[in-house]
Amino acid sequence: MDHPDERVVDLSASLRAAYDRRTGSTRPGQVRNIPDPGSEQLARARTSFLVDEEVEPGVVREPILASWTRSRHYDVDAERLELPYDSDISMDSVLTRAAGPIIREVADQLISEPVSLILTDSDGVVLDRRSGDGGLTHHLDRIWLAPGFSYAERYVGTNGIGTALEGRGPAQVFGHEHYAEHLEDLACAGAPIRHPVSGKVMGVVDLTCWRSDANMMMTAIASTVAKRIEETLLEQSGRRELALLHDYLIACQRGRGAVFALSDDLLMMNDRARELFDPSDQGPLLAEAGEALKAGQRHQVLVDLPSGNTARIQLRPSWTEGNRAGGIAQVQLITNGAVPTPRSTAATPTLPAAVGSGALWAKCCQAVDRHFRAREWLVLEGEPGTGKTTIARATHQGRTPAAHLRVLDAEDAGPRWFADVAEELQTGGGTLVLAHVDRLDAEGVQALCDVLDEHRDTTDPERPWVVATVTAGTGSPEHLGELLAHFPSTVEVPPLRHHVEDVSELVPYLIARLTRGAELTCSPEAMRVLMRNRWPGNIEQLYQVLRKVVARRRTGIVSPADLPAECRAITRRVLTPLEAIECDAIVDALLDASGNKAEAARHLGMSRATIYRKIRGYGISMPTTG
Structure with missing residues (x-):
């Protein structure tokens, strides 16, 4: 459908009429401008919110204030845009096929207007962007509002696309209502696109322009375009859904x-x-x-x-x-070939020393256990500190506690190390864990391959179960290809931030291990602080934090005051040593000042603006008294 839809003769005229009917305008064609989106009062309110001060009532619209609060919860950086990019966006999907002709038609009708028409998917990733204004297009490129980049609230904060997705309804954001300061010169209005059968939000239609050109018609236009796309989705989905329903009914009957x-x-x-x-x-x-x-x-x-x-x-x-x-x-x-009795709440088998019952962690442990029972050699891949070796140990101990277990770290690779690997393989039985094999150089990889080759294809049921661990996130070096071919399967060990619910089980377990059974428990308040952390260093970082706690307190109840300063920082990455020292100093100053940021800044010899920026950058969460 590349030609204009006959149902729409003049988009701007029909939308203007619809808007006038909805708002009660008495003059045909009149466009009611919004309150000044660049007002100093609104800018001051945004600044007050960002520095944790009280926002003057009535200045900020309720939907915007709610979005600001969500943006803070997502730890969005208001001073710097950090957007994920998807280089492999699909332009052949249900949504793009239904929306493409409509987007092209509407863009042609708005070609003379200083506005950009944008289509995104359900994750806020921009799929299509149309604009006839070169200056606006150049500006959107600079702020990465372009195909492949996600404008979800969790990355950008308050904006027409992300806020429409979060609220599941039309959203309009003007000027200083944006959470990120790089967007304050713009105005945007987004409307979600819902699948007409399932009701699932599939994406967003958004109009973005300079804030000086903004008016309330933008929301009406976006909503109308979204509605047309939904109608096309309904037309296209009928045949497929009927076929699926037919097969479903037959399967249920048989x-x-x-x-x-x-x-x-x-x-x-x-x-x-x-x-x-x-x-x-x-x-x-x-x-x-x-x-x-x-x-x-x-x-x-x-x-x-x-x-x-x-x-x-x-x-x-x-x-x-x-x-x-x-x-x-x-x-x-x-389960082991037998059909089990259905249970409404199946208990997850607990492996010794592999603490946690979260869905991702349990699924990972179950997958490793399955490979162990089949004696299939396995690669465990994950970020540093996630517990890769721990899972291998726990699986071995849970199934064959009396059998031999050996962990050989590739950090110690040398002639003796390779001889130990060969000896373990020849002895047979038990479990062999080869840790950090991605740290071997090309010569070391070849030497290990030579040792493994002899036992690679043997069907001997007594051969050892071999597990190799590699670090995720840095990409596997090319020279590892031949080595990894010896291991038929890979299981990803999730980072702690993806199963943070397990912190409540890990903390008492690790404390008991560190204190050797002494009476030391974690208070609910301290546990809440620990569970808010993103733990970029994973379980190992949590262990080191608790080791510091135990060094100060051996018995009693751990309170928030007993936690190291780093626990107050909710960061997305492991801090450098210099950053960690600075972060700890800021937290200590805030504690000494009872949360008063101005007093803490004076004590540290930095400006109030600087300490606010660093508190936000490190994600420090502190009570405030002024």
Whole structure:
């Protein structure tokens, strides 16, 4: 549909009329401008909010104030934009096919206006951007409001795109209402696009212009364009959804097992599926089934679930179009080949020394355990300090506590190290953990490959179970390819920030280990401080923090005052030694000043503006008294 839709003759005229009817305007064509979006009063209110001072009532609209609060919770940097970029955005999706012709048509009608028309996906990633104003386009490039970049609130703070996604409704943000200062010269209005069958928010239509050109018509235009896209989605989805519904009903009639019907836009399940799978299991199961359906053919997959069970999924596509598919998943629960009795709350098997019951951690432990039972050599990949070696040890001890276990760290690689690896492989049985193999140089990798080659393809059930650990996030060096080929599977160990709920279990366990059973417990207030931290250094960082606590207090109750200063900083990365010293000094000064930032700044010899900026940059959370 590349030609203008016959239903829309004059976009600007029809939208203006609709707006006048909605607002009660008595003069046709009149556009009511918004209050000055660059007002000094609003700018002062934003500054007060950013420095934790009281905001004057009535100055900031309630939706904006709520968005500012969310932005602070997300720890958005108001002074610097840090946006994720997706270099592989799909321009062949349900949304883009429905929206493309409409976006082109509307952009043509607005070509003479100083406004940019933007389409994003449900994560706020810009898919398309149209504008006839060169100056505005250049400015949007500078602030990365361009295809591939995400303008979700958690990255940018208050803005038309992210705030529409968070509020699931139209959002308009003008001038200093933006959380990030780099956006204060702009005005934007976004409207969410919902799938007409499932109601799922699929993306946002946004209009962005200079704040001096802003008016309330922007929201009406965005909402109307979003509505047209939804109508097109309804027309396109009918055939596929009917095919999926037909196959779902037949599958339910033919068997009594668990049946799921799923596509990008729709999910159905029968009563048996609800009985067998609680919500924590449904997520990973459906994610795996959705990916597997894209193969476009009937087949079977096995999925390890957070509950500790394994699911066997029989897949049958109902339709496939490019990289999208919908179909039926018939699921059985299996454990060691036997069908278990369904349980509404399945207990996760606890591995010794691998503490935690969060869904991601439990799923990881279950996957490692499954490879151990099959004696399949395995790579454990994760950030430093996530517990890769701990999981390998715990799996070994949980299954074969009396068997031999050896951990060899590649940091110590040398002639003797390689001889020890060869000896462990020849002796047979037990478990061998090769830690940090990504730190081997090319010569070391080749030497290790030569040692492993002899035992790579043996079917001897007594051969040792070999686990290699590598660090995630830096990319595997090219020379590791031959070595990693010796290990058929890789399991990712999640960072602590992705299962932070396990901090409440890790803290008492680690304290008991550090105090050797002494009576030391963590207060609820201190636990809340620990659980707010992002732990960029993962479990190892938590261990070191608690070691400092235990050095000061051996018995009693740990209070927030007993925690090291670094616990007050909610950072996204591990601080450099110099940054850690500075952060600790700021926290100590704030504690001495009872949270008074001005007094802390005076004590440290820095300006009030500087301490506010550093508090925000380090993510320091402190009570305030003035």
